[in-house]
């Protein structure tokens with residue numbers, strides 16, 4: 001999806017002009033994929049732009065770095081302030097926000113211990129990730145021929161740049177085959193997640209989503225959806241899912257910061273009723289939550 005430039009990008013403590021936010025080709029992470037990042041959205045609310053669950057996203061950035069043994073030279077509080085300043089500098093009401101921490105220029109080789117850690121935060125306007133009609137029409141999923149990372153190969157719970165080689169292989173394979181998105185299975189064959197979203201399935205009135213142990217990212221939208229669903233009176237929780245659960249789901253949807261809540265209309269050409277009543281209710285409640293229209297979740301909308 002194309003990027004629309006905004007005036008400034010935050011780099012290592014200062015806001016620089018968009019076109020000046022450059023790095024050297026010998027930047028360590030460009031070669032070895034040891035970087036950590038976040039995807040966050042700011043939404044228009046009655047109190048102005050508000051970054052949805054900003055604190056949790058920055059905390060996860062620090063947790064991802066911790067898993068890589070990377071020390072981010074800015075505290076959670078400093079990065080929260082930096083994110084707000086970057087969003088404010090764009091003048092936008094709504095935007096997508098991409099913080100990244102990476103090993104910088106100056107060292108080569110696999111030993112990351114002597115490497116410096118650089119951090120940047122960029123924002124730009126980003127529309128519906130899986131298409132404007134993803135809630136109503138639903139998306140077509142394909143089980144990927146690519147397996148999600150095993151915990152002992154790359155920690156799937158860390159949002160690391162290198163993990164997304166696996167995601168991109170799966171995404172492009174699915175698109176080339178005429179589908180919208182790939183669903184990925186863990187090495188033990190259980191469902192993990194999609195290339196850039198968590199997946200939920202409804203069966204027998206229960207709403208289930210694979211846990212971290214199944215190779216899923218601990219999605220902040222996943223957590224939001226579980227909270228919202230329970231408040232709507234649904235029985236929602238993390239649990240293991242088999243491929244069969246997808247084929248005979250009463251409803252299914254994917255969710256993530258970029259994708260928000262998008263209905264699934266089929267998996268491997270087995271149709272799923274779409275959009276089901278649960279999916280519709282949750283998508284509407286999610287939209288209310290992120291826009292600060294529901295007081296129960298107002299504390300998640302972190303104003304500038």
Ligand code: PPE
Nearest residue numbers: 039195196197198217219220221256257258
């Ligand atoms: N799993 C994966 C693999 C993933 O990339 C995301 C987010 C999620 C689950 C959902 O996490 P959360 O956003 O905390 O609910 N994917 C981000 C990046 C997408 C991209 O194309 O880049 C996102 O949604 O921002």
